[in-house]
Structures are given as structure tokens and as C-alpha cells.
Amino acid sequence: MKLAQYGDYLYLYILLLSFIPAIVLGIKGKNIKYYGVLISILMVGLIVGTGKYNLHLFIMFIIGEFLVIYGYLFIRRKTDNKLLYYLALLASMLPVIITKTSALTSFGPIGFIGLSYLNFKAIQMIIEIYDGAIKEVKFSTLVYFIIFFPTLSSGPIDRYRRFEEDLNKTIEKQEYLDEYLYTGIRKIFIGLGYKFVIAYLVNTMWMSKVPADITFINGLSYMYAYSMYLFFDFAGYSSFAVGTSYILGIKAPDNFNKPFLSKDMKEFWTRWHISLSKWFGDYIYSRIVLNSMRKKRFKSRFTASHVAQITTMLVMGVWHGLSSFYIIYGLYQGVVLVLTDIIQRKWKYYKKHKKEKWFQYVQIIINFNVACFGLFLFSGWLFR
Structure with missing residues (x-):
């Protein structure tokens, strides 16, 4: 049996039943963690399915990522060698790379539902282990973090340290x-x-x-x-x-968070698919800007920011898929962000009226259409 997460009534019925023990434990002030791990294992089995390969691929993914995470954690305690870091990062990214590239072959995509979102969790951990933000990884916490079923198929993308903090909190x-x-x-x-x-x-x-x-x-x-x-x-x-x-x-x-009320596309990306945009912002955009400024690749930080914006959104487009419309969508979003920045910094009319209500309403209307056109490109309607 395979269920569409939040997509069919049978899943919702099973979900409702799964709430009962959690609510009882919560009301009694008991730790829900162990029940959460158990129900996540059961729900993952139902969501991923018992098809010929899906569950096997899921188990292989878990074992592979655990080996990479713990292997690199051991290495990082010995050295901060960048080559080893990049190799660990590449190893953690292999599942999503295989899934995206295999979609272009006659075999079709090799993977399971939610693989990309789970992979973000593992990649984030490798980056933060390198940064020194994660120094210890408790096995039971890692298991629960990776297989936590509510966000399995399409996020939101959580962070290990934030999840661990919630997990260890005593809730009255x-x-x-x-x-x-x-x-x-x-x-x-x-x-x-x-x-x-x-x-x-x-x-x-x-x-x-x-x-x-x-x-x-x-x-x-x-x-x-x-x-x-x-x-x-x-x-x-x-x-x-x-x-x-x-x-x-x-x-x-x-x-x-009400994305269509955004006044510009920079604000839009703080309101639309927030966990994804923050992930890309923290682990791609910010690092490109910082490295570019540190190594003086560009004369100004604005140029570094613009290159980072286009690169980040292009990567986001490719992450969605290797179809031409996803790549065009990513480039579109990057160019729009760059133009937004240029307009806000250099257009005197904008600076003069940006705090006026009428101007903000006009911005919302214009940005709504800019955002919708981006989603139109994303839909692939023109590329059928």
C-alpha cells in the first residue's frame, strides 16, 4: 500500500488516528519523542510505499547518508581540509544528483518521494559540521530528524540544531x-x-x-x-x-506568509516556500558573496550579490529539474532579483515614494504579476 501524503482521505484518516497517542502523551506532559520515532517509521513505510524499489532505495539512502555524516564528523575532528569537505559534500549530494540526472535516461527517475527534501537535511549537516556549528550528532536524534514523517514529501526543510532544540525541550x-x-x-x-x-x-x-x-x-x-x-x-x-x-x-x-502581498521579489522570497529560500540563501547565496568579497573577485559587493543571486536561483531551478523551463525559471528569478536591487538603489522616484501607501499598493500589484509570470514559466505550459 502506498499513500499520497496529505493527498487522499485514507492518509488523513490514518493521520488522525496517529494523533491520539501523541495528544494523550502531550496532555500528560510526557515526552512524545519515542512515539514520534515509532509512528514516523510506520508512516514512512506507507508514504514511500512497498513497491519494487522505493523502500529499498529509502533504506539505502538512510544508510549512505548516515555513513557520510558520521564519517565526515570523525574527519572534521581531525582536520578542516577543504578537499575532504568538498568530497563529503559531494557524497551527501549524490542521491539528488542521481535522481535528477536519471530522469533524462530511458529508465526514468531513480528515487523515492521526498528524496530531495531529505537530502537537503543531510547536505545542511555536512556544511554545518564543517563550519563547526555541529560538533556532536546523537544517533537517535539524527534518525528522528531524517525520517520525521510530517515534512517527508515536500518539507518544510528543517535544520538539525533547531530540531534538536525542540526535541530536548520539556513541554508542560x-x-x-x-x-x-x-x-x-x-x-x-x-x-x-x-x-x-x-x-x-x-x-x-x-x-x-x-x-x-x-x-x-x-x-x-x-x-x-x-x-x-x-x-x-x-x-x-x-x-x-x-x-x-x-x-x-x-x-x-x-x-x-501571504507571498502575493509582497512589494517586491526580494520580499516575495521571504514569504514563498520560506524554508527552501532560506536554505538556498544561507548555504549558497551568502557563501558566494562572502567568498567573492574575501577573494576580491569583484570590485563591489553589489556585483558579488548580483552574481550570487543569479547563481543561486539558477541552482534552484536546476534542483527542481533539468527541463529547459526550470532552468529558464531560475534565470528569470535571478534576473528579477538583480533588477529589483538596481531599481531600489538607483531609481530616485522609488526612493522618493517608497514609503507612501499608494506607491506600495502599486508595487504589490506589479509584483503580483511578476511573481505569477515566474510561476507560469515554472509550470512549463509554454514548453509542452
């Missing part, structure tokens, strides 16, 4: 009721409304009815329909995942 009964159970249930109901009502209606009554002919009107209609559908579907899923995490005593990070 009233705190669990007020900050975890109530908040978790509220987020799950938001997820229900977004994914199973609004996204469903947008898809069935609008997006699916857009004619297949490539015309300006059809493209414009599909652009807005797809943008709305993608937001409510993905934000609904994320709200489900975060709500479930809260009920299990883990405050997984929120992934969306």
Missing part, C-alpha cells in the same frame, strides 16, 4: 495545549481549506478549463489560475505538515 501540559495542540489543529484546518477546498475549486472550475491552444488570453488565464492553484495547494500541504509537527511536539518552520 498547559504549554502543549496552548502552543502546540491548539496551534497544530488550527494549521491543519487551514490546510484543509486551502488544499481540499480552494485549490480544488481553482483547479476544477478554472485551471482545467483553460483551452490547450497557446494564445495570449489562454496563457494569461492559465498564469493566474496556476499561480493560485499552486499557492493554495502547496501552502495547504505545508500548513498540514507544520500542524502535524506541532501535535508531535516539534515546531516545524512555517513555509508561506
Whole structure:
């Protein structure tokens, strides 16, 4: 049996049943960790599936990443050699590299649902072990961190140190009721409304009815329909995942915060798929800028920032897939971020009016369309 996480009613029924022991433990002020590990193992089996290869690949992934993490942790205690760091980083990235490149072969993608998001966790740990931010890795914590089922298939992408801090926190009964159970249930109901009502209606009554002919009107209609559908579907899923995490005593990070009210694309990426954009910002963008400035590759930090923005978004596009429209989407996002920065720094009219309400409303309207066009490119509608 294989279930679509947060995507079918049988999964939701099983999920509801799985809440009961967690809620009882939380109300009694008991540690939910051990139950969480057990239910995560069971749910991973249902989500990943018992197909011919999926579960085997999942187990191979876990064993491989654990060997890389603990192997590099041992090496890092002896040396900070960059070559060894890069080799460990490459080894941790191999699963997602294999999955993305195998999609271009006649065999099709080799992997399992959620592999990319799990791989982000392992890659982040290698980077932070090198930085010295992670010095010890408890085996039971690592197991739970990697297989934590609420965020398995599509995030949000958590960080090891933040997860460990939540895991080790003692939660009293009233705190669990007020900050975890109530908040978790509220987020799950938001997820229900977004994914199973609004996204469903947008898809069935609008997006699916857009004619297949490539015309300006059809493209414009599909652009807005797809943008709305993608937001409510993905934000609904994320709200489900975060709500479930809260009920299990883990405050997984929120992934969306009213992104279409952003005044520019820099703000948009602090509101849309927040855990992914922060991951790319922390581990790719910031490091490119810092290394470029340290090695004086560019005359100004603005040039370094612009190169980093385009590179980061291009990598994000490639991470989604090697299809041409994902690469174009990544380049588009990078160029838009660069243009946003140039406009905000150099356009006198912007500086003069940026604090005025009318100007901010105009910004929101313009940015909404800029964001929707990016999602339109991402949909691949033009490249069928």
C-alpha cells in the first residue's frame, strides 16, 4: 500500500488516528519523542510505499547518508581540509544528483518521494559540521530528524540544531495545549481549506478549463489560475505538515506568509516556500558573496550579490529539474532579483515614494504579476 501524503482521505484518516497517542502523551506532559520515532517509521513505510524499489532505495539512502555524516564528523575532528569537505559534500549530494540526472535516461527517475527534501537535511549537516556549528550528532536524534514523517514529501526543510532544540525541550501540559495542540489543529484546518477546498475549486472550475491552444488570453488565464492553484495547494500541504509537527511536539518552520502581498521579489522570497529560500540563501547565496568579497573577485559587493543571486536561483531551478523551463525559471528569478536591487538603489522616484501607501499598493500589484509570470514559466505550459 502506498499513500499520497496529505493527498487522499485514507492518509488523513490514518493521520488522525496517529494523533491520539501523541495528544494523550502531550496532555500528560510526557515526552512524545519515542512515539514520534515509532509512528514516523510506520508512516514512512506507507508514504514511500512497498513497491519494487522505493523502500529499498529509502533504506539505502538512510544508510549512505548516515555513513557520510558520521564519517565526515570523525574527519572534521581531525582536520578542516577543504578537499575532504568538498568530497563529503559531494557524497551527501549524490542521491539528488542521481535522481535528477536519471530522469533524462530511458529508465526514468531513480528515487523515492521526498528524496530531495531529505537530502537537503543531510547536505545542511555536512556544511554545518564543517563550519563547526555541529560538533556532536546523537544517533537517535539524527534518525528522528531524517525520517520525521510530517515534512517527508515536500518539507518544510528543517535544520538539525533547531530540531534538536525542540526535541530536548520539556513541554508542560498547559504549554502543549496552548502552543502546540491548539496551534497544530488550527494549521491543519487551514490546510484543509486551502488544499481540499480552494485549490480544488481553482483547479476544477478554472485551471482545467483553460483551452490547450497557446494564445495570449489562454496563457494569461492559465498564469493566474496556476499561480493560485499552486499557492493554495502547496501552502495547504505545508500548513498540514507544520500542524502535524506541532501535535508531535516539534515546531516545524512555517513555509508561506501571504507571498502575493509582497512589494517586491526580494520580499516575495521571504514569504514563498520560506524554508527552501532560506536554505538556498544561507548555504549558497551568502557563501558566494562572502567568498567573492574575501577573494576580491569583484570590485563591489553589489556585483558579488548580483552574481550570487543569479547563481543561486539558477541552482534552484536546476534542483527542481533539468527541463529547459526550470532552468529558464531560475534565470528569470535571478534576473528579477538583480533588477529589483538596481531599481531600489538607483531609481530616485522609488526612493522618493517608497514609503507612501499608494506607491506600495502599486508595487504589490506589479509584483503580483511578476511573481505569477515566474510561476507560469515554472509550470512549463509554454514548453509542452
